[in-house]
Amino acid sequence: MSVGETLAAERRKQAKTIADVVAATNIMARQLDALENGRLDELPTGAYVRGFIQIYAKYLGLPAAPLLKEFQDDIGGVRPRSRLEDVPERTVVPMRDQLHHIPKQTWFLILGAVVVIGFALWLVGTLGSKDTAPPPIPPVTATESIEPTSVAPGITTDTVPGTGTVSPSGDPATQLPGKEFVLKVAVADGMASWLRVTVDGLKAYEGTLAGGSTKEWTVTKDAEVRIGKATAVTVTRDGQPVATKSVDGITVATMSATN
Numbered sequence: 001m002s003v004g005e006t007l008a009a010e011r012r013k014q015a016k017t018i019a020d021v022v023a024a025t026n027i028m029a030r031q032l033d034a035l036e037n038g039r040l041d042e043l044p045t046g047a048y049v050r051g052f053i054q055i056y057a058k059y060l061g062l063p064a065a066p067l068l069k070e071f072q073d074d075i076g077g078v079r080p081r082s083r084l085e086d087v088p089e090r091t092v093v094p095m096r097d098q099l100h101h102i103p104k105q106t107w108f109l110i111l112g113a114v115v116v117i118g119f120a121l122w123l124v125g126t127l128g129s130k131d132t133a134p135p136p137i138p139p140v141t142a143t144e145s146i147e148p149t150s151v152a153p154g155i156t157t158d159t160v161p162g163t164g165t166v167s168p169s170g171d172p173a174t175q176l177p178g179k180e181f182v183l184k185v186a187v188a189d190g191m192a193s194w195l196r197v198t199v200d201g202l203k204a205y206e207g208t209l210a211g212g213s214t215k216e217w218t219v220t221k222d223a224e225v226r227i228g229k230a231t232a233v234t235v236t237r238d239g240q241p242v243a244t245k246s247v248d249g250i251t252v253a254t255m256s257a258t259n
Contacts, residue, residue: 003053003071008036010060025055032056040075179257183223184236186214194228209233220257227251 001009011021022029034042035052043049050068057064187193189212197205200221209215211232217223227233227244230251235242237255244253 002038002074003067004036004038006067006070007053007056007060007062010062011036014060016060021056021059024059025052027052027055046075180218180220181238181255181257182216183219183225183255184214184216184239185209185225186234186236187211188232188234191229191232193232195233196226198224219255222254222256224255225253227253 011018018029018032021027021032031043031052034040035049035056040049043052050071053067053071054064057067183197183199185195185197187209191211192208194208195205196203197215197217199217199219200223204217205215208228225233225235225242227235227250230244235244235253242253242255244251246252
């Protein structure tokens with residue numbers, strides 16, 4: 001009779017259950033069952049089994065020494081193989097110093113991603129900081145010099161400073177009949193346009209007029225306005241809009257005192 005069978009027989013003789021032994025010895029029920037039925041491969045190493053035998057024998061009131069000798073004879077001097085010994089020798093769980101180790105290839109990928117993201121942010125910042133505002137428009141002085149383009153014989157012209165108004169002078173008999181009118185040009189806010197204004201045959205203004213600016217002239221015979229940017233300029237005659245036309249790719253507005 002094996003050690004396990006001896007212990008099992010004595011337990012039954014004393015009318016004790018496995019649960020009673022577990023409560024008294026703190027040995028797990030599956031280990032007691034394996035010991036009683038000789039399944040030594042399901043038990044820990046020999047030292048643990050000897051401890052189980054001593055505790056179990058003491059609980060049942062049996063001498064432990066004969067049982068330990070019998071156990072040693074049963075295993076033939078070779079301790080039973082534990083399940084823990086079936087674990088492969090190769091370490092499955094990484095060692096402590098390798099838990100946070102990152103391969104070199106991963107570091108190179110991370111570094112490359114950081115460089116690419118940094119370059120993209122720099123490029124976006126560079127493009128976004130470019131000045132998209134239109135070039136500054138040279139200031140327009142209040143007084144514009146009027147250069148005569150053609151002067152009829154016997155007529156002299158004077159420039160009135162600050163207003164751009166051309167006042168013909170001379171013999172009234174040499175002036176052409178007609179009703180004088182007020183010519184006005186205005187540039188829309190936020191825009192600018194090149195203009196050349198000819199009044200009664202004289203160049204009254206040429207330059208770039210800034211947004212929100214206006215100019216007026218009194219016309220006695222005729223006038224012509226050449227416009228660089230038609231969408232930015234409004235031309236009126238006595239407050240009424242004047243129609244424009246395209247001449248050689250330039251927007252032109254012409255007016256006459258006789259019509």
